[in-house]
Amino acid sequence: GLGDVYKRQALEAAHSFFIQNSIWLALLLYCNAENGQFIWLFNLCCLFPGCKGSLAVNSFPGKLLENLLTALGTHAEGNIILTDVFEWKIRKITPEGVTTTLGETDFEPWFLTVDKRNGDIFVSSSSGIYKWTAEGSTQITTGNFRGIVVDKEGNLYAADQILNGIVKFKAGTWEAENLIGKGTSGYLNGSFEDALFTFPSDLAIDSNGDIYVAGNGAWDGGENLDQSIRLLDMTNRVVRLVAGGTQAGYVDANAGSAAFSGPQDLAVDKNGVIYVYDKKNNVIRKIVYE
Numbered sequence: 001g002l003g004d005v006y007k008r009q010a011l012e013a014a015h016s017f018f019i020q021n022s023i024w025l026a027l028l029l030y031c032n033a034e035n036g037q038f039i040w041l042f043n044l045c046c047l048f049p050g051c052k053g054s055l056a057v058n059s060f061p062g063k064l065l066e067n068l069l070t071a072l073g074t075h076a077e078g079n080i081i082l083t084d085v086f087e088w089k090i091r092k093i094t095p096e097g098v099t100t101t102l103g104e105t106d107f108e109p110w111f112l113t114v115d116k117r118n119g120d121i122f123v124s125s126s127s128g129i130y131k132w133t134a135e136g137s138t139q140i141t142t143g144n145f146r147g148i149v150v151d152k153e154g155n156l157y158a159a160d161q162i163l164n165g166i167v168k169f170k171a172g173t174w175e176a177e178n179l180i181g182k183g184t185s186g187y188l189n190g191s192f193e194d195a196l197f198t199f200p201s202d203l204a205i206d207s208n209g210d211i212y213v214a215g216n217g218a219w220d221g222g223e224n225l226d227q228s229i230r231l232l233d234m235t236n237r238v239v240r241l242v243a244g245g246t247q248a249g250y251v252d253a254n255a256g257s258a259a260f261s262g263p264q265d266l267a268v269d270k271n272g273v274i275y276v277y278d279k280k281n282n283v284i285r286k287i288v289y290e
Contacts, residue, residue, distance in 0.1 A: 078094075078095045079092050079093065079094050079095070080092065080093040081102070081112060081114050081121060082112065083109035083110065083111070083112050083123060084101075084109070085108065085109060085110065087104075088104055088105045088106075088107070088108060088109060089101050089102075089103065089104050089105065089109075090102045090103055090104075090105065090109065090112070090121065090123070090132060090134075102134055103132075103133075103134030103135075105123065105130070105132060105137060106136075106137060107123075107125045107127050107128075107130065107137070108125055108126065108127070109123045109124075109125060109132075110123070110124050110125050110126070110145075110146060111123070111124040111145070111146055111147050111148045111202065112124070112148070113148045113149050113150050113156075114150070115150045115154055117152075117154060121133070122140070122148060122150065122156060123137075123148075124145035124146060124147070124148045124158055125145065126144045126145075126161075127142065127143075127144075128140070128141050128142040128143050128145070129141050129143070129145055129148065129156065129158055129169070140156070140169060140174045141169065141174065141176060143160060143161075143162055144160070144161040144162050145158040145159060145160055145161065145167075146158075146159040146161060146199075146200065146201050146202065147159040147200070147201055147202035147203035147204075147213070147214070148203065149203045149204065149205040149211065150205075151205060151209050152209065153171055154171030154172070155168055155169065155170055155171045156168070156169040156171075156174070157169075157179075157203060157205070157211055158203070159200040159201060159202070159203055159213065160178075160181060160200075161199055161200075162183065163178060163181035163182065163183055164181045164183060164184060164185045164186075164196070164197050164198055164199065164200070165178060165179065165180035165181015165182070165195075165197055165200070166179045166180045166181065166197075166200065166203070166211070166213065166232060167179065167181075179192050179232070179237075180192050180195050180197065180232070180239065181196075181197060184196060185197070185198040185199070185225065186198060186225060187225040187226050187228075187246050189230065189238075189239045189240060189241055190238065190239060191237060191238055191239075192232075192237045192238070192239065195239035197213070197215065197226060197230075198215070198224055198225040198226045199216070199224060199226075200213050200214070200215060200226070201213075201214045201215065201216055201263075201264045201265065202214040202264060202265040202266050204266050204267055204268045204274070205268070206268045206272055207270070207272070208234075209234050210231055210232060210233055210234050210235075211231070211232040211234065212229060212230070212231055212232075212242065212266055212268060212274060213229070213230050213231075213232065214229060214263045214264050214265055214266045214276065214277075215227060215228045215229065215230060215244070215263055216260075216262045216263050216264055216279070224262075225246050226246065227244050227245060227246060227247060227248045227249075227259065227260045227261065227262070227263065228241060228242070228243060228244030228245055228246070228260065228263065229242040229243050229244055229260075229263055229266060229274065229276055229287065230242055231289070241255060241256055242255070242274065242287060242289050243255055243256075243258040243260070243287050243289075244256070244258055244259060244260045244263065245259070247259060248260070248261040248262070248280070249261060250278075250281045250283075252285075258287075260276065260278045260281065260285065261278060261279070261280035261281045262278065262279035262280035262281070263276050263277070263278050263279070263285075264277055264279050265277035272289065273286060273287070273288055274286070274287040274288075274289060275287075
């Protein structure tokens with residue numbers, strides 16, 4: 001049936017693409033790092049004349065979410081916290097599939113992360129980074145940011161679209177440290193001081209505190225020097241290649257022999273396995289990195 005067609009395409013594609021009957025399918029992949037479970041959230045936006053709004057259905061039968069949903073995080077108790085870009089809202093999905101709205105934002109919310117020590121929610125935007133509560137938001141910094149993660153000590157790390165790099169914000173004071181990037185775009189591995197990125201997109205952090213970067217932050221996954229997944233080795237302060245390179249393509253292989261086309265989002269499970277949303281190839285890729 002039609003539902004089976006959507007489900008099959010959803011399992012092959014991610015975030016957003018067109019299918020032939022002119023319905024826009026936007027899908028989000030979420031990996032629970034605690035148990036390795038995947039949850040699929042996909043958004044059906046009808047483009048036919050007279051079709052009003054959009055409908056998003058999560059993986060729990062009968063539970064509905066509205067409009068376009070983007071970045072996700074989890075509370076320690078397993079609740080999924082996510083941003084609703086169109087409605088400027090923060091939403092919650094319980095492990096039982098109950099969806100509620102936690103509150104609104106006064107900025108356009110993009111990526112989101114949750115500090116599991118205390119449940120604090122941090123949201124990135126094209127206007128900065130915010131600590132968000134239902135009562136209001138506190139702006140930590142101005143700027144244009146995408147992926148954002150928090151480590152075990154509560155330090156924030158964000159992909160800076162202006163610096164073309166990664167910025168660390170010290171827990172509590174939010175003092176900024178430019179780990180990588182001075183505004184110059186490019187593609188170079190090596191020391192934090194020398195490494196180059198071009199509009200880095202999503203971030204993920206593993207149990208060791210090392211940070212993975214999905215390289216292609218172009219809104220449509222288009223032209224970008226960075227078509228790779230790279231690792232920030234926080235101990236040695238070195239950027240290392242995980243997979244991909246500078247050339248777009250679709251190749252399953254090891255390290256630099258692999259090819260992506262618009263790698264924009266990623267997640268790392270409890271075993272250190274990396275899952276990548278390869279936008280223009282319409283697939284989810286798996287990387288076992290050792």
